[in-house]
Each structure stands twice: as structure tokens, then as C-alpha cells.
Amino acid sequence: MSEFEERADQLALDIIDTSLVDGEMFRSARRKLLATGAKLLVGPRGTGKTHLMRYTYQHALDKPTAPLVLYASFNRYLNLEPLLKRSPDALKRFHSWVLAKLILSCFQWLEDKGENSAWFAALDPLYDSAKLSGLISLLERGGGDDIYQEFGQFLTVDLVLKAARALASRFSRSRTVFLLDDAALSLSDQYLVSFFEIFRLLKTQYISPKASVYPGTTQYGPTFHASHEAESVPLWLSIEDSEYSQIMGEIAEKRLTKKEVETINRDILEVFKYASFGIPRTFLRLLREYFDSRPGTSQQKINKIIEQQASLIGAEYDSLGLKIRQFSSLVSMGRRLFDKAVIDISAGQSEDTSTRNIVLGIRQDSGQNPLAERMLRFLIEVGMLFPLQAVSHGPNRKYDRYIPHIAFLYQHGAFREGRGSSLKVLPQVMQRPAAKHPVRRDLNSLLGAETVENLHLDLPPCQNCGAERLNDSQRFCHNCGQELVAASLFEECMKLPLEQVPGISKALIQRIQADTNLRTIGHVYASQNASGDLQQANYVGPVRASGIISKVSVMVNEFLS
Template identity: 35%
Template sequence: MMRFAWLKCRDDSSMPFAVYVSFNRYFRLEPLLSSHASALEQFHSWVLARIILSLIDSAQSWQPEFSVELPAPLTLHGLQSFVSRTERNLPLDDDMKVVADALSIERVQALIASARVQAGRKFSVLLMDDAALTLTPEYLIEFLDIVRSLKSIDLAPKASVYPGTTEVSPKFHQGQDSVAIPVWVCIEDPGYDDVMDGIADTRVKDFQSTPADVRVMLRFAAFGIPRAYLTMLDEFHRGDHRTAQQGVTRTIQEHLDARLAEFRSLGKKVPKLASLVEAGEKVLDGIVREIKLFNEGVGGKGYRQLTVGVVEGELTPVVERMFNLLVEAGLTYDNLTVKHGTPSRIYRRYIPHAANLLSIRAIGGGGSGGSMRQTVEAIGFKSAKHPVRKSLQRIVPEVDLGSLSLSLPKCASCHTPRLADSQRFCHNCGQQLVDASTFSQCLETAIAQVPGLTVWQRAQIDEHLPNLKTLRDFLAKQDPAADLLTVRGFGRRRTAKIVDVLNGFVDEYLS
């Protein structure tokens, strides 16, 4: 959506001058926190350097294009080298330190203002994508301070953050320093079908030839995420299936499995959230079961139920954080609060993922032999007036929500969970305890375990490059492609694809 906004601004002279910048590689700076006393200062400079480089790209892509004059000692090559060395955790030489020291909020504001004048626009908007920095709270505090400082009378920064893992700075106040704008289209929205089909009709070549019932099922299962709809349509058309119903069922199940796997990965990326992730999946399953029971009771009456109402009194900070993680992973939609008079009848409404509902036939009949036509008809029913209202403890009696808490990192030596946050030595093996590093865990991943590589490619790398075992070995090389090109059968195109697969895995793991 930010890229789309950038394109709209570029092509419409009545809109602001826009700069799009992504911070999706911020986690490569995580090791600096434990190895450099000036890690936050270097991160600060890295953010500003990224913004200036993106400003230059925007100027070159603008219509008509123009140039950004960098003041000494800043140069394009110097900024690119500084960003590259910082993301590779390489030491900075004297020239790079001069570049870092020359970067400031005021200088960035002045450069954007100069570019805005050249573009002939009255205002500027800074679109900061992948800006949640969820896995490094120390950097997040610094980043939000940068966002707050960049804001001026003619410059508006916009940052994409997540509801579950983003932790804001004590200096950053939502409502005063920022305005939250949700961008997720609710599946209950009257214009939902038109929005999703409008995008698909533009992006999918054979969209109009797709059977109407298939479009309804996949559109519903996409749960308000256009990219999910496009992906499932593509998978359906490429799939080898005997019937449309078989193809739809398989496509939806694979999509749901991928979403659940992404949600579970949050527990690995942020170890303290592991217990909330585990409990969240059980709560999601319980909510889906309750909706299935409700729909079986009202089936044939022309109504369908998608929503569960949770009494606000049950939403302790930890339980609310658990739901926020489900929302962040796209498995639950927060449909805000509804009041029915007394405080005990104030409910927070949640809609579980539509693919999850379809996977257990919670809509359109509970039997295993139901047809796709029945499900499509049920999807078209009116929504029930009130959500399912039932205590969470009754929905998931196997989860003790009262004692739910954040997880403590395990011992790196014997993997025994620590007993207290202040514990310094493992009570099982006696080793000194250190905080877990997601970046280090990612780097220890064996190249043989990275999905996307063929069996033959893995075997060739293992045989001919014995020193290239883990992602740490791969990222440590300044030119890994040069080593891969020495392998028999690895040409330039195949080597480039392998490098893209490995870099893509790292970025996805840490995103």
C-alpha cells in the first residue's frame, strides 16, 4: 500500500512529494547491541543514510527526474558503503565514521525540503516500510524518536507497525505524536468483494475465466489480504486437481498451513512470546469450534456467524497481547468493541481466519460430504446480529489464561527454561545465562535446511564448498557468488538464483 501511495504521489502533481524507504534489513544490525558501545548511534546513522539513499532513488524516478545535491562530506558512494558495511557487521574505517558523524535529522529534513521544491510540491511524505523493528526493542525506541523528530510543518513521516510485537517508546505517544490508521479490509465490509475482485481482475490474467464459486471461496479465504487472494488464484490455476472442489480445498488448506507456520515462527523469533503463541493457537482453535457449533444450530435459517465476543474483563494485558499476536499474523481480525449496556456486557469482537472456518466446515454445514455450492450459499448469508458470547475459559478450558505470562529465554547450553528474569546462571547445568539472539539463531541455520534449494544444489554445495555450511558462512563472505561459480554446473543465472534464495530466507526469517 505504501508503494502504491508512492506511485500515486509521483504521477499526480496535486499530491505531496513522496519518499519510500524500507528498513527490512534492520535486524542485521542486532549483533552491534552486544559488540559495540555505540550501537544505537550507528543505528541512528544507518536509518538516516537509508532515507537519503531512498530520497535519491525517488528523485531519479520522479517525473520529470531531478538530482539531490549532497553536502560534503556526504557522497552517494560513501552512503552506500556505510549502509553495506553496517548491514554486514564489518568495522567502519575512518571515512565511514566521517559519513556517520555527518548524518543528522536537520540535514535529512533539509535535503527532503530541497527535493520537494524541485518537484514543485507543497508538502512531503516519508513512507517508512518494515519499520516495526519488532525483534530489537532497543532499536525501536531509537527509531520512533527519529520518526518523531523528522516530523515538521511540511514533512509527514508514515511508518508501518504491527499490533502484537511492536513496543513503543516511553517518549512516543499515540494520538499526540501519531495517528493510527488500520489498513486491513474487514471480511464483513460491504465493499469487500468489490475491492478484492477489482485488484484480482487487474493482476490475474485468467481471472474472468475462473469459475464464480471458486472466486467466492478463495476471496472469502483470503480474509481481506489481496496478496493472499492473488496467490491462491495462481495456485488454483497451476494446480493439478480432478475437480474444482478438490483444487479449492487443497489451495485453502495450504494457505492456512502457511499462515499458522508464520504465526508459530513468532515464538522462535521472539522467545519471550513463545507461551503466548502456543496459547493463542489453542484459543483460535477453540473460537473456530464455537462458531462451527453456533452455525450448525442456525443452519438453514439464512444467517451465518463469523464473530466471537470476548468480555472486556477477560482481556488482561497479557491476554490482549496474545490476541494482538493473532491479529498481527493475520489469523484473527479485531472488529472493535460493542456495548450492550452494563460493563459485564461490553464485548471485544474477534473474527477468526476464514480459511480456518472453511477447513473444518464451520460454514455451510458440518458434514464431510457437503458440496462447494452449499458453502458458497452459506457465505452469502446475512451475518448474525450478535457475536457468539461465551467465556474464554469455557471456550478453551485447557488453557489457564489467568497464569499466562511471557516466556523467559532458555539456557543456551542445555535448553532448560530459566526460573526468573534476574537469574544469571542455569539451575540445571550451571552455565552463565545470556539473552537469546534471533539473528544468531538464524545464522546458525544450515544451508541444507533452507527451503527453495534443490536436492542437487544442496549436494553440490556440500561436496564442493565444505566451508559453506551455515548462513553465517554465507553472509560472512563479501562475494559469495564468486565461490558458488566455482562449482561445476553453477552458471551465472543458477548462482544468482541460489544467492537470492539464501538472502530471501534470511530476510523472511527476520521480517
């Protein structure tokens, strides 16, 4: 099969230009990105936020009537997270890192447009692309003390505004749009607060910042009120959208070869459309796995691929408990709620041959509180629950509605009729009329009244003696007196053993451990010659070593994204 890249941040601009599908949701989001005012592009990973931003950037580049559109990605922000432990001025350095990226986006715009940047660099000594790039690179590697002191600390928001105004004036653009990709700095609250303070300051009469964020873990801090200061633009295609099958089909046509589109069975393609649950990146991954799968019946291959997909999503969700430890209990309880909902909906749908009823309704007054709402948002965060508009079924009977991920419903037999499975059943069910009422539950029936009442945050213990904290405002350990600091998520990721990297067999792990000193992700990540070190293991050559390094990189990127 042809090789195609699933992640939009790895695609060339010319491929970005030809591979975006044309559905009303995407057209509306593009209009919002180019419009005035601050916007937050909201969706789980893989819904197309980066793709849409880069497409918008590319199309505005050579269109004189469009605003000046500048693009910057902040996907490596967590590389700076260890600074919070080591440097008293970590937030100032992070602030400079963000501003350096924004100014550098001006140089990138000039380069992409084929314009000379000498005139721009002459406007201010701080508009130095080499120093800006050096500052960014060194800060991301944990260094940069000298260049920060000599250069980085003098970067300001005013310099960014000045740069945007200069570019807009030079090229006769009436206003400027900043596209701030991967702005959901969810795993470092302190940086997130600082970032959205910059976001707020960028918003002026002639400058409109737009940021892509996640629906569950993004916290905006005390100075940024998301509902008042920016309009939320959802970017997640509902499987109940009238254009759903058509849009997902266009994605396949644009990213696969003509031969692959012609050879894949239509029923199989429809199953994967719905099993991807409106996530284009997942859809492409399912197709890749199908084309790469070993011989077997179509049903066997599909069942295995969907089972693996559900396992991956579940593992990503469970990892939230490690990444944001103060919410680990909520993450655990959310998984229990989700599993119970999937069982209940699957049982009902498998018996219903006339309608489609895959919607869960949770009664609003059934023990809901900020903790319960946050628990549900984590499920939305990784794409396990799709939120729908709330409905009322009488006085004091209002229900929030959600669709559980189709892959999990499929696994639990929601689309099985009779004794066996058929490729046609899932698409056929999705074409049936929707049931009048959702599967109605309350939190107590899904989790138990005692569990709902005892939902709580988890406070990290003392790093020195392991004593549990007494409250969330505690600064020093009551047992040993040690100052309490947050553990570096980056360092925790680096400590993960290679056994936890998906796709590396136990036998291969055993050979690596027997013949090399590589034990953790950090060992591979930090090795100057990781391929050479891995090849010291028996039966590990260049190709297999490259595969291991790729799997480690994917896990690091997913863990820190």
C-alpha cells in the first residue's frame, strides 16, 4: 500500500492544501479562523485542528484580500516543564519561548511567501531569526541560560504586536490572525496560565488570536475567562451528522491511492468510518492497519483492528491518571461509568431492530457537581464520549446526552444480530431512525450513590518522604518539612520502562535488556546513537532498531501532547 502520514503537523503544505475535506463543519470553522475576534478551536486529538489551521494559513498566504495569517505550534511546551523545578524564573523563560515562536512565525511567513526578510530584521535588533531559533532550541533542551540573559528576557508582547503591524502594513493586509496550534498546555497548569495571559494581550482591534485546545484538560487560569473572552469553535464531526459518511469517504479518497480506494470493500470502508468515531487520524490508522494486516477473513481482521483501537483509546484515557495525578480518581471513576454505559447501551441496541439508540442520557440533577462534570469531560477529552445537546423529558427531567465510542459498542455486541456478525449491520444500524428517547440513567445508577458522593481530587504526596498532603494549599510537608513541588511529567515519561511501549514484543525487550544498557524511554531518548546501541542486541538490525525508536518517539509525543 502507499505510505500516508496520519498527523497533519508532519504533512507538507502542498499536501495539506489538497487533502482537506469540504464539509459544512470544516467550512464554518475556516470562516471562524479568518474572522475577527479571539477563537478557541476545540476538539480531541486527531479531529483535524492542526490540518485546518495549516490549510487556513496556506490559503491566506497568497490571497491579497485575506488577513495576514501567522502560524505557530507549541507542541513541545512540556520540554520546558523541568524548568519549573530548576529555575526560579521558569515562567519568564517560558514567556520568552512563546514570544520567540510568535516573532519567528513572521520570518516563516516571509519565507513561505518568497519575500526577503532583511527589511523586517532591520526594524528591531530583537528581530533576529538566528537568535530566536537558538533561544527556542536551547530552552527546549533544558539550557539557554546565556542566550536568555543576553537576548530572550527582553522579548515582549509589544514586540510581537509591532511585528504583526509591520507585516500587515508592508503587504497591505487590513488585519492579522495568529493561529496558535497545540495551545492546550494541559499538563502544566502554570505554563497554561501564562500562555493564555499572552493570548489575551494579543487580542486587539486589528489582531485576532486563535488557539487549538482540548475539551477536557485545558485550564485557562484565573485571568482568562474562556466563555467571555473567546468564542469556542467545536471541531469534531458527529457520527449522526447527515454528511458524516460522505465526509469520511472524501478523507479516504484524498489520502489513499486510487487503487486502494477501488479495492477496499464498501462495507468494510463504512465500518471503519463509524469505528473511527469522527476522528480523521483514527480513520486513516484503521485503514493503514487493514491494508497491512495478515491474510484472514475480512470479519476477523476488522474485529481484531477494532479491538486494538478500543484498547489504544482506553490506554490513552487511563494514562490521564498518570499525567494529571490530582484527577487520577476521577479518571478511574470515569472509566467505570463509561464501561457501564457501554454495557447498558449495547444490550438495548442489540435487541432493537427498528431504531438506532446509541445515546446515553444522564440526568442533570443526579449528583452532578464540578468533579462529576470534570470526570465526564476527561472522557470527551480522549474521544470516548461525544457530547450532544441536552434534552428535557418533562419537569425536572433534563438529560445531558452523550454517544459512547462506536468501537467499544461494537466490541460489546451492540451491532450484532443473530449468532454471528456481519459487515453490513453497523452501517445499517446507523441508517435507522433515531429512537425517541436516549438510554436514560443517572450517576447513581452508573456508579453507585456512595461513589458519586465521594468523588475527590488526588493530591500528590511529598516527594521526599511520601507523606500524603493534607490539603491543596499546603506548601511544606507536615511530616518532614520538605517544600512540596510538582514532579516533572517530562521526567516521569523518561522513566517509563521500555516494556510499556506498545508494539515491542516481550522477547525483543528481553534481548535488549540482556545485550544493552537500555532500560527506559529516557535511555533511548537521550542516547546519542540510539540505533547503534539497540543493534547491540541479538537479532536487532537497522530496520528493527529504527522501528523501536519510532515507537518510542510516538509514545513520547502522545504522552507529552
